[in-house]
Amino acid sequence: MSNSKSHHTRLNPLxxxxxxxxxxxxxxxxxxxxxYLVRRAGGNWLEFSxxxxxxxxxxxxxxxxxxxxxxYSSYKKRNIPLYQGGLIAAFVLGCVFLVLQYQGWNELFSxxxxxxxxxxxxxxxxxxxxxxxxxxxxxxxxxxxxxNAFTLKKFTEKRxxxxxxxxxxxxxxxxxxxxxxxxxxxxx
Amino acid sequence: xASIITYDExxxxxxxxxxxxxxxxxxxxxxxxxxxxxxxxxxxxxIIARQFLITGMIWAIIGAAMSxxxxxxxxxxxxxLAWLKPILGRWILLNEETGIGTxxxxxxxxxxxxxxxxxxxxxxxxxxxxxxxxxxxxxxxxARDMASPFLNMLSYWFFxxxxxxxxxxxxxxxxxxxxxxxxxxxxxxxxxxxxxxAGGMTLWLVSLVLFVVxxxxxxxxxxxxxxxxxxxxxxxxKMPLTIWAFFVTAIIGLLSFPVLASGFFLLMFDRGLGTSxxxxxxxxxxxxxxxxxxxxxxxxxxxxxLGHPEVYIIxxxxxGIVSEVLSVHARKxxxxxxxxxxxxxxxxFLSFIVWAHHMFMSGVNPFLSNFFVIFTLIIAVPSAVxxxxxxxxxxxxxxxxxxxxxxxxxxxxxxxxxxxxGIFLGNSAIDIQMHDTYFVVAHFxxxxxxxxxxxxxxxxxxxxxxxxGRFMNETLGKIHFWMTIIGAYAIFWPMHYLGMAxxxxxxxxxxxxxxxxxxxxxxxxxxxxxxxxxxxxILFVVNFxxxxxxxxxxxxxxxYGANTLEWTTPIEAGHGNWEGKxxxxxxxxxxxxxxxxxxxxxxxxxxxEEKLEESH
Numbered sequence: 101m102s103n104s105k106s107h108h109t110r111l112n113p114l115x116x117x118x119x120x121x122x123x124x125x126x127x128x129x130x131x132x133x134x135x136y137l138v139r140r141a142g143g144n145w146l147e148f149s150x151x152x153x154x155x156x157x158x159x160x161x162x163x164x165x166x167x168x169x170x171x172y173s174s175y176k177k178r179n180i181p182l183y184q185g186g187l188i189a190a191f192v193l194g195c196v197f198l199v200l201q202y203q204g205w206n207e208l209f210s211x212x213x214x215x216x217x218x219x220x221x222x223x224x225x226x227x228x229x230x231x232x233x234x235x236x237x238x239x240x241x242x243x244x245x246x247x248n249a250f251t252l253k254k255f256t257e258k259r260x261x262x263x264x265x266x267x268x269x270x271x272x273x274x275x276x277x278x279x280x281x282x283x284x285x286x287x288x
Numbered sequence: 289x290a291s292i293i294t295y296d297e298x299x300x301x302x303x304x305x306x307x308x309x310x311x312x313x314x315x316x317x318x319x320x321x322x323x324x325x326x327x328x329x330x331x332x333x334x335i336i337a338r339q340f341l342i343t344g345m346i347w348a349i350i351g352a353a354m355s356x357x358x359x360x361x362x363x364x365x366x367x368x369l370a371w372l373k374p375i376l377g378r379w380i381l382l383n384e385e386t387g388i389g390t391x392x393x394x395x396x397x398x399x400x401x402x403x404x405x406x407x408x409x410x411x412x413x414x415x416x417x418x419x420x421x422x423x424x425x426x427x428x429x430x431a432r433d434m435a436s437p438f439l440n441m442l443s444y445w446f447f448x449x450x451x452x453x454x455x456x457x458x459x460x461x462x463x464x465x466x467x468x469x470x471x472x473x474x475x476x477x478x479x480x481x482x483x484x485x486a487g488g489m490t491l492w493l494v495s496l497v498l499f500v501v502x503x504x505x506x507x508x509x510x511x512x513x514x515x516x517x518x519x520x521x522x523x524x525x526k527m528p529l530t531i532w533a534f535f536v537t538a539i540i541g542l543l544s545f546p547v548l549a550s551g552f553f554l555l556m557f558d559r560g561l562g563t564s565x566x567x568x569x570x571x572x573x574x575x576x577x578x579x580x581x582x583x584x585x586x587x588x589x590x591x592x593x594l595g596h597p598e599v600y601i602i603x604x605x606x607x608g609i610v611s612e613v614l615s616v617h618a619r620k621x622x623x624x625x626x627x628x629x630x631x632x633x634x635x636x637f638l639s640f641i642v643w644a645h646h647m648f649m650s651g652v653n654p655f656l657s658n659f660f661v662i663f664t665l666i667i668a669v670p671s672a673v674x675x676x677x678x679x680x681x682x683x684x685x686x687x688x689x690x691x692x693x694x695x696x697x698x699x700x701x702x703x704x705x706x707x708x709x710g711i712f713l714g715n716s717a718i719d720i721q722m723h724d725t726y727f728v729v730a731h732f733x734x735x736x737x738x739x740x741x742x743x744x745x746x747x748x749x750x751x752x753x754x755x756x757g758r759f760m761n762e763t764l765g766k767i768h769f770w771m772t773i774i775g776a777y778a779i780f781w782p783m784h785y786l787g788m789a790x791x792x793x794x795x796x797x798x799x800x801x802x803x804x805x806x807x808x809x810x811x812x813x814x815x816x817x818x819x820x821x822x823x824x825x826i827l828f829v830v831n832f833x834x835x836x837x838x839x840x841x842x843x844x845x846x847x848y849g850a851n852t853l854e855w856t857t858p859i860e861a862g863h864g865n866w867e868g869k870x871x872x873x874x875x876x877x878x879x880x881x882x883x884x885x886x887x888x889x890x891x892x893x894x895x896x897e898e899k900l901e902e903s904h
Contacts, residue, residue, distance in 0.1 A: 113435035117512040124504055128546035144581045219581050222563040
């Protein structure tokens with residue numbers, strides 16, 4: 101009920117809900133990464149290096165987050181072209197990220213790391229895959245934001261909140277990926 | 289200093305209440321018009337609560353009926369079950385010559401598995417926490433609705449979808465999943481391992497992933513509503529214990545269910561895509577499979593990291609409900625309110641570091657087991673604090689022995705008897721003898737199965753007027769209570785002896801084991817008790833639906849003389865709960881029998897004397 105503002109609320113309830121949701125997504129990846137560690141400690145673990153494409157994809161995703169932030173500050177300044185441009189750039193770069201991740205998978209496959217086979221490879225596919233699904237969710241939210249950017253005329257409080265929710269989530273999946281990459285690099 | 293406080297509820301709320309300008313907005317349309325949006329795709333938390341309750345009740349009847357079928361098999365393995373053929377179809381194997389029908393052993397396993405899954409997830413998680421969190425959180429914290437009514441609606445429909453998928457799996461050719469409610473690999477990971485592990489297991493996984501989504505959407509809403517939408521003056525330390533319990537339950541759920549989801553994802557990959565997370569060196573029918581390098585223990589870790597918190601997800605809402613019901617009907621403040629809150633928090637914290645006590649016999653390092661033994665036994669401390677406080681709440685109270693109160697007292701009894709056997713099972717040494725026997729079955733059925741059901745019954749009898757504007761029939765309620773508590777003990781008490789003698793759980797029949805032959809009469813006794821107890825539950829269902837339409841009408845807003853805010857709304861509360869302003873809160877919810885006042889609701893301002901006392 102975003103329109104009945106509570107008197108002692110500092111944070112919008114929906115944004116707060118988003119924080120909690122992010123916490124539970126974090127738990128999911130925490131369990132996957134700890135399963136990774138437990139299984140790795142068990143021995144019989146294939147070692148291989150992370151595909152280099154993943155570094156580029158990380159960069160792309162960070163730039164995408166930056167673009168979205170530029171879009172958001174332009175929205176606040178009512179700079180419409182930059183607002184719309186930032187959103188589209190963020191969306192396109194998000195798609196590029198997914199393509200690069202897929203390239204990473206191909207690279208892995210070409211050096212003989214299959215989804216089947218040693219769990220060390222399976223874990224990498226599953227962790228990056230489930231993260232990719234979360235990116236896909238973010239892209240869907242971005243599509244809604246883009247449609248809003250081109251169709252809505254009024255600058256309402258509700259519209260701003262919705263945009264901020266998208267922003268919050270997109271930064272989150274970005275940081276989540278950085279965590280996963282650092283984790284994968286550290287634990288080998 | 290005794291002083292009788294007088295106040296006029298309507299006038300007080302009008303003058304002192306909190307004005308959120310709710311009724312100046314136009315959002316009646318979205319919620320109220322048309323049957324479909326009012327009763328089916330409703331976003332009103334009170335309707336969603338009732339949807340959760342009635343769906344939960346349907347599942348409870350199905351789950352309990354399943355237990356009757358397998359209890360018939362265990363108690364009377366020689367009797368013909370041909371009369372069940374019209375319902376169970378090909379799962380009853382009919383002997384052409386004699387006409388004797390026997391239960392298909394494969395289906396026996398499916399029944400046990402489905403009974404567990406349905407009761408744990410659909411009845412005691414969704415039906416209990418879903419119902420009462422939805423009903424009471426906005427009403428007791430003084431909110432118009434949940435933080436996001438839309439997500440709340442989605443939460444119910446994901447639960448419904450999960451149920452539909454599970455229901456569909458019951459009608460598959462290969463039958464529903466039959467590898468136990470824990471779904472351990474390799475049995476669950478290999479479709480060729482048993483007929484239940486084929487399509488039934490796939491649907492089981494799909495259903496439970498949908499269920500996780502439902503729990504997460506609900507939990508996000510509960511936490512946000514409690515932290516952000518409390519009315520003026522409702523500080524955390526003025527919240528009723530029900531709200532504290534739902535709050536902590538939702539936090540546990542949000543932290544543990546995603547872990548279950550990851551465990552399930554890895555299982556899905558093993559099943560469908562040929563990975564070996566949980567599988568290694570397996571032979572089926574003499575043939576070696578090419579899975580290498582997995583560990584089935586990994587699944588157990590992920591499963592029980594949810595699985596243990598899950599039992600607190602089940603029992604904490606019941607504890608909250610019982611605390612509230614006891615206080616209201618004993619006309620006494622809850623003894624040790626803060627100790628109650630801290631013990632809820634302690635239980636929640638401990639619930640995350642004890643999961644491996646389910647795995648003592650799975651090949652976990654015995655030195656690691658010591659750690660889990662210690663923390664498991666420590667849970668007894670906050671649990672004992674709660675039991676002590678409930679009993680002292682009752683002590684010297686002017687007890688109204690109505691159905692709600694009886695079930696709340698019954699809860700304490702069951703929680704004590706079931707909790708004590710937990711201390712046995714928490715020891716890894718004793719667990720060598722006890723694990724996977726009927727002792728375990730008796731323990732968890734009493735402490736979290738029946739006890740949580742009692743909490744739920746207490747809540748239903750107590751808040752029935754809040755949901756339907758009528759009271760449930762008290763005479764039927766009391767018959768229901770006495771039949772159920774005697775029946776429950778008659779079912780589960782003897783199982784302790786079975787377990788001590790080493791009778792293993794999940795076996796199809798025992799008459800071919802010489803060591804267990806002495807228990808034939810006991811098994812028959814348990815089965816008869818189960819049938820009678822099931823009859824009591826049918827009585828409850830009849831009472832429920834009869835009272836919904838023909839029960840004694842609720843005439844006053846606050847029929848029990850309770851302090852909490854839900855009793856300040858109109859009897860037939862519309863969307864938004866309060867007609868005018870939301871009452872603002874000045875005191876904790878347990879001012880019963882204070883200074884000669886029978887009860888002082890939360891919205892009544894402190895008197896000058898009380899202010900003086902508080903400042904000291």
